[in-house]
Amino acid sequence: MSRIVHIALKCGDMESFESATTFYEDIFGIYQTKNTHARGHHSRHMTDGNIDLALMLYDSEDEKEAKLAGAGPRIHHIGIEVDDRPSMIKKIEDNGGSIYSDRAEGALKYRSADGTLGEIVGIGRYLKKDKSKLSRISQVTLHVNDLEKAANFYRNVFDFEPAPGSNGVVHNLTDGETVLSLVKAEQPAIEYWTLEVADPKAVAEQVTQRGGKIVKDDEAAVKFVGPDGNLAELTGA
Structure with missing residues (x-):
């Protein structure tokens, strides 16, 4: 069975990006794993030891990916871990979904039949350590x-x-x-x-x-x- 492994939260500005980091660390024990910048946005990856929680800050609301879920703060997408990407792409399209991103990307974004944005990733893409003791x-x-x-x-x-x-x-x-x-x-x-x-x-x-x-x-x-x-x-x- 495929597994939900990732939730991406779109932040509005740098202040909320940094405040959210300490907020989830201190209250919920969700800790940082890595920071990246790619495709026009900063990503701060955090985890409860099972799910990767990514805080995202776009360089501009005009970035193509920023527009996918709409302007302002919002839950941008979820990520689902799969072990066979080619067959999963076919299943997505056969069941009313559509592929958004380049099919060679490690995190392949799709629009589901319900209209929300998701991505499929290979097994082990997101870093995890210990389970959070708080949440x-x-x-x-x-x-x-x-x-x-x-x-x-x-x-x-x-x-x-x-x-x-x-x-x-x-x-x-x-x-x-x-x-x-x-x-x-x-x-x-x-x-x-x-x-x-x-x-x-x-x-x-x-x-x-x-x-x-x-x-x-x-x-x-x-x-x-x-x-x-x-x-x-x-x-x-």
């Missing part, structure tokens, strides 16, 4: 306008399997470790990502103290916007 990235939630079409894409292309919690407006799938939650909505988008923590309420207090903003707080989960300007969720481990 685990457990879920990515996508807004899609055709729930069944989107679910079929991830099932047929990546062999993701059903996960608990599905109903008429939500379809949950899993790669065995991370949940991909598809939510019916008018505008396709990678809406938010989820962190499991021991005590969501206590961590929410740290979030507000370190420059984040709580936007929803209920018994099920806490949603917040980090210094990078992107929406995330806290749930209990």
Whole structure:
């Protein structure tokens, strides 16, 4: 089975880029692995020991890749690890997706049938060390306008399997470790990502103290916007 290994967060400026780095390091134990600059943007790669979390800062909003997900801070794309790129490219196209980037690129970007941006990468592309002791990235939630079409894409292309919690407006799938939650909505988008923590309420207090903003707080989960300007969720481990 293919596996979700990467989430890319687009930042608005250098201040938010740097603030987000210390925010995720200090509160969630997500640590840096490498810094790069390529294709018109800086990338600061971080990890919880399983998922690569990349903070991205484009040289300009006019950069071609910057425009793919829209202007301003947003979750730019997710990355899925595969062991056979040629066959995966065919599956993507056969199931309503399209290839965006040069097919020789190590991180091959595609537009999925649900309209969101993703990339496929070879096994072992992202650096990992120890698992974070403070958090685990457990879920990515996508807004899609055709729930069944989107679910079929991830099932047929990546062999993701059903996960608990599905109903008429939500379809949950899993790669065995991370949940991909598809939510019916008018505008396709990678809406938010989820962190499991021991005590969501206590961590929410740290979030507000370190420059984040709580936007929803209920018994099920806490949603917040980090210094990078992107929406995330806290749930209990």
